Amino acid sequence: MNTDNTKAQMRKGILEYCILAVLSRNSCYAIDIINELRKAQVIVVEGTLYPLLTRQKNAGLLSYRWEESPQGPPRKYYELTELGKIYLNDLDKVWEELVDSVNQIRGKNK
Amino acid sequence: MKITVNINLGGYAFNIDEDAYERLRQYLKSIEMVLSGENSAAEIITDIEGRVAELFRMRMNTYKQVITMKDVEEVMAILGSPEVIGGSEPSGSEPGRSARRIYRDADMRIFGGVCAGLAAYLNIDPLIMRIIFVFLIIAGGIGLGIYLVLWLVLPEAKTTAQKLEMRGEDVTIENIKDSVKREFETVRKKMNL
Numbered sequence: 001m002n003t004d005n006t007k008a009q010m011r012k013g014i015l016e017y018c019i020l021a022v023l024s025r026n027s028c029y030a031i032d033i034i035n036e037l038r039k040a041q042v043i044v045v046e047g048t049l050y051p052l053l054t055r056q057k058n059a060g061l062l063s064y065r066w067e068e069s070p071q072g073p074p075r076k077y078y079e080l081t082e083l084g085k086i087y088l089n090d091l092d093k094v095w096e097e098l099v100d101s102v103n104q105i106r107g108k109n110k
Numbered sequence: 111m112k113i114t115v116n117i118n119l120g121g122y123a124f125n126i127d128e129d130a131y132e133r134l135r136q137y138l139k140s141i142e143m144v145l146s147g148e149n150s151a152a153e154i155i156t157d158i159e160g161r162v163a164e165l166f167r168m169r170m171n172t173y174k175q176v177i178t179m180k181d182v183e184e185v186m187a188i189l190g191s192p193e194v195i196g197g198s199e200p201s202g203s204e205p206g207r208s209a210r211r212i213y214r215d216a217d218m219r220i221f222g223g224v225c226a227g228l229a230a231y232l233n234i235d236p237l238i239m240r241i242i243f244v245f246l247i248i249a250g251g252i253g254l255g256i257y258l259v260l261w262l263v264l265p266e267a268k269t270t271a272q273k274l275e276m277r278g279e280d281v282t283i284e285n286i287k288d289s290v291k292r293e294f295e296t297v298r299k300k301m302n303l
Contacts (some may be wrong), residue, residue, distance in 0.1 A: 012197075030161070045190025047141075050157045051197060054150045060257070076157070 011042055016052060017095065018042050020061065020080065020088045027079035029067075053078060061087055118165030120156075127179040134182045136163075137192070140283050144196030158189065193282055206235055210278035213267035222261040230276045 022028060022036050025054075028051060036041040056062045061084035064076040080088065114158040115131040117124050128133070141158060146153040165185045166177055189195070212233060218236055219224035246253025266271045270286050279285050
């Protein structure tokens with residue numbers, strides 16, 4: 001078994017959840033999200049984020065507005081929609097359950 | 111001295127070295143390939159191009175007016191490989207046995223490419239496979255029947271992706287590129303260019 005692959009799969013699984021969680025605090029530009037995710041070691045390269053943001057936007061979870069930037073083209077600032085907030089709430093619950101489940105199993109193994 | 115190309119990226123004009131331009135073009139093209147099939151592929155690529163433009167502009171100043179290969183490579187490292195962007199498996203994952211499929215290998219064929227295809231699948235020398243079949247044909251005649259049936263049922267590996275599958279290699283852009291390069295070399299040798 002390849003542990004690197006397993007780790008990557010685990011990170012990938014929670015990536016969408018993490019993006020929504022970052023955006024629940026305030027609206028963000030893609031790079032703000034990336035910096036946050038990178039600090040938490042959930043993401044390695046920037047490119048992964050763009051397809052996910054677009055997919056979440058198309059699913060109605062996110063909306064964006066354009067803002068001028070000092071360094072280049074105008075930037076897309078993303079924020080959660082009402083649907084996104086409901087969805088995130090659901091995911092919060094699932095995450096708590098998952099943590100509980102894993103802790104329970106790990107406890108038994110001791 | 112180098113020739114530069116003028117490009118429009120995310121609404122900004124850049125002067126870029128010719129070799130760097132070629133590298134960037136290939137990179138964006140590969141991203142487009144891994145995203146093909148997605149209905150919002152164009153939008154994702156626009157986002158990525160916008161980000162590339164932004165990263166380029168951060169590298170420009172009064173003394174540096176031209177984008178070089180080094181800039182392009184740095185930006186590519188920040189954004190990640192096309193495979194990672196497309197969300198496919200991280201390269202380094204082992205190709206499973208199931209990724210391998212049997213095809214007829216027309217490139218190595220004597221008759222139908224059945225033996226060559228089986229040999230590629232089993233990762234042995236085609237000659238061994240041929241000896242086994244010739245032996246079967248001489249010994250009882252059953253070999254000929256098996257051969258003809260296999261010739262009928264096995265599909266021929268036509269596309270590069272199928273040829274990679276036949277050899278059990280991952281169908282990634284890098285592998286396809288390598289494989290096409292190999293085929294090109296073979297053709298060139300054959301034609302004595």
